[in-house]
Amino acid sequence: MFHPRRTLRALLLPLAAGLALTALPAQTAQAASTLTNGGFESDGTGAATPRGWSEYGDTGASYTESGGHGGSYRLSHYSSSAYKVETYQYLSGLANGTYTLTAWVRSSGGQNSAYLALKNCGSATQRTDLPVSTNSWVRIVTSIAVTNNQCTISINSDANAGNWINVDDLSFAPGRTGLTVKGADISSLAKSEAKGGVYKNSSGSTGDAVTILKNAGMNYARLKVWVDPADGYNDKTRVLAMARRIKAAGMKLLVDFHYSDTWADPGKQTKPAAWASHSYSQLKTDVYHHTYDVLNALKAQGTTADMVQIGNEINGGMLWSEGSTDNWPQLAGLINSGYSATKAVSSGTRVALHLANAGDDATVRWWFDNARTYGIDYDVIGLSYYGYWHGSLAAAQTTLDDAAARYGKPVFIAETAYPFRLDSDDSLTNQIDTTGELVTGYPATVAGQTRWMNDVASIVEAVPNGRGLGVFYWEATWTAVTGNGWDPADAGSGNGWENQALFGYDDKALSSMSWFSHR
Secondary structure (H helix, E strand, O other): OOOHHHHHHHHHHHHOHHHHHHOHHHHHHHHHHOOOOOOOOOOOOOOOOOOOOEEEEOHHHEEEEEOOOOOOEEEEEEOOOOEEEEEEEEEEOOOOEEEEEEEEEEEOOOOOEEEEEEEOOOOOOEEEEOOOEEEEEEEEEEEEEEOOOEEEEEEEEEEOOOOEEEEEEEEEEEOOOOOOEEEEEOOOHHHHHHOOOOOEOOOOOEOOHHHHHHHHOOOEEEEEEOOOOOOOOOOHHHHHHHHHHHHHOOOEEEEEEOOOOOOOEOOEOEOOHHHOOOOHHHHHHHHHHHHHHHHHHHHHOOOOOOEEEEOOOOOOEOOEOOOEOOOHHHHHHHHHHHHHHHHHHOOOOEEEEEEOOOOOHHHHHHHHHHHHHOOOOOOEEEEEOOHHHHOOHHHHHHHHHHHHHHHOOOEEEEEEOOOOOOOOOOOOOOOOOOHHHOOOOOOOOHHHHHHHHHHHHHHHHOOHHHOEEEEEEOOOOOOOOOOOOOOOOOOOOOOOOHHHOOEOOOOEEOHHHHHHHOO
8 A cells, every 4th residue: 555645744854854843733733533653654663652542561572673554663562571561542522433454464473462453442442353474464354333422443462472463554434344144064964963963052952962062153054956966965855954043043044065976176077977978068957957956946945045156166167067167167067057947046146156276366367267268147256265275364365355356256155164173083084184284373172263263364355445244163063973074985984084173072062153253
């Protein structure tokens, strides 16, 4: 961001200090209702208390220094010994309404807490933790209802020796943020229950997993659909039954069509056996009929899908080879067939297209530029984002922001997860099972899992113009239950993901479910 006035003032101060200072009282007089010195440019390096700001606690740990995000300087919190410090600014004379604080931040991680807060505004304090990002700047937001014409903007650290944060380019302006989707995929649940899987609330009472998740704040469930799976689960009949439970709990429903009998992802998009010999023209009809059939049955029982994915992680297309990205006109025809079927059942159902790897903006651009060129219809962009595979939070933020702006569509994280431990609860080695695979700053603990989910939610919330819809966890209920392994054709297959469920090895709800209550 380029701020001409800021840059000009930085030049004027050393050249004509007297002239520059005569302008300050007028600015200070109006500073009561507008954020002063949000870019920390007024003082240069080393200001113990930046102009317009106040400090509390171990004030020596809060100061300005060179290396800003937009300008030359930034605010930093750091000390070689443990410290607690708050840098804050009190605003008064505000018109009541909803306001959003935006800031660019970096953090070493390791603190007891490091966050931005809006408080004393007449409504409940709102805060956003600083994600761990040691190199790239990340943008975060915090939103609050001001009801008493005042608000305090607060930057807080409760840190251990050597921990640090950088904060810069704060703005405080009318506007509202928050996520409409705080969801999870629970496609594993029906089979888990059938094979003896048990789910308990945090106090250890056995209950219904859907209800436990709903009570934690989950408001959207994602279910995959396979055409004719070997084990008979995740097909139309099972989806209909689970949809009734989801809607009865007051949640919304995302139906994820794989157009396969088994897992579809960037590495495989295998046609259903029943469609294997069909021509491209027949496949278009197959997609339409299958999509319409499942969605119309959902509608008929009073559980209309709120969102639909036409394909799952279709980076390379779907229904290979006819629907590969080697043949965009055919892929467009297949996707549009699914889109048309969805809208024929319910015009209000949103259609999402889902790619893997939110950290790869170049691939997302390539894909959706082609979608535009070939006239592919869709409403929403969904991206998988696994931090241990797909790059930094900053890279994911770049992709989300770019996709939302470039295509004018809402965006969401269709899948993300994080481990709460590394050991296995069954005989199959977990996909993430060593500390070397983890994202720096996010340990494989319940606290690390919670932190990851809140920080992913925060970068989606920060997508400009309200285009960040939310996040789906993958996979909340896939605990280690004999017979509910990864391969629908092999009852003896294991689960490599139980250390990334939202229920522990004791079957109790993990406190990481608290992420569902993210603003």
